[in-house]
Amino acid sequence: MGLRETKMERTRRFIAESAFDLFVAQGYDDTTIEQIAAAAEVGTRTLYRYYSTKEALVVSFVENGLDAAMDAFLAQPDETPLSEALYAVVDSVEQTIGANSARLLALYDIFDKTTGLRAGLADLCWSWRQRLAEEILRREGGTGDVLHAALTAASTMNVIEVVVQTWTANGGKADVTDITRDTLDLLHTKAIPFPSPAVR
Amino acid sequence: MGLRETKMERTRRFIAESAFDLFVAQGYDDTTIEQIAAAAEVGTRTLYRYYSTKEALVVSFVENGLDAAMDAFLAQPDETPLSEALYAVVDSVEQTIGANSARLLALYDIFDKTTGLRAGLADLCWSWRQRLAEEILRREGGTGDVLHAALTAASTMNVIEVVVQTWTANGGKADVTDITRDTLDLLHTKAIPFPSPAVR
């Protein structure tokens, strides 16, 4: 990697860090792009070349975590059972949380202090779920059922969301592993009451 | 209801209709608030008093459908089994789709032509899910498990999303009832491969 690229990578990170600090210090809405650019020592126009949107500055952190989870899934060879490959995803999320707990708590604090931000997060989860559904389908060699892939991907995303939400809800005090175990247990023991079509 | 309120209700609807027509005709991004206000014969300032955001003009249609579904859930007496009450939700969605198919197709066309809009939709689904989780919890008299309520609400939302998505995916040609049946069947026969925590 040339000097140019490393420098750009550093700038990219520095911008996100500066933004993060400002958001924590004075809130998302009360922080302008100009302030962030000034703190990161770049022009606003340059900032927009790194992060196309103000929202992206916050969402990128979560995005990194989800990207890692997707990589973990893709790293599983096609031979391994789907359930195991999906476990790798959940496991990756668990590790990400463990490794960045302090920052994640601050991040989610920003999220629920700023109503408009939730949309960006929700959208990120949505596209990640779409991507996972596609990969599940591809993994099964096109023979798989589209509905099935969609539901499986959605369920996986649910687990992640519920775990993260539960974890942040009590200030990150509970052990992520415990929460994950409980959630998977609940899902696995089929405690979700949903009617069979026969009910009708 | 006084004359004043009916008039406001009519204005509210007229604004949304005008916006919808313009979005269909020339796209979401290429339609300005001024144009919508002009078409609806109100000032832009007044428009913002009815819909706080441009996004809200589109999302409101979906919101109405979800509100109806929530009402259907709340209408079920606490004695009926949860699974049956949830079925009422899915059923309501099914009816909404059946009754507004043409408009819904146009609406979802706008949605996937406009990348930025998806966030608003995702967010709407997110808060609706939250609300449902709370209501499930309340319904069980506070004795219920929070994780369980969250997962159940999320699963319900999944079913709705998957059904709607599948339905719109092939231009609304397939029968909604069939799709719903298939989806519920898939969920009910527990074809979602997810590992038990014991796997670890």
Next chain:
DNA sequence: TGTCATATGGCAGTGACTGCCATGTGGCAG
């Protein structure tokens, strides 16, 4: 060292959204 691709940043412009204030109109008391 010269040249080129590319990163940078300033500037002007657009459009969503807000606060403030003047004006118009329905609802109600007298």
Next chain:
DNA sequence: CTGCCACATGGCAGTCACTGCCATATGACA
């Protein structure tokens, strides 16, 4: 019927996120 009041309306100026355009600076490579 009339006058008063609460409230709906709309215009105007201002803020801020974001974009296209162009001039300038800088790493990469011959």
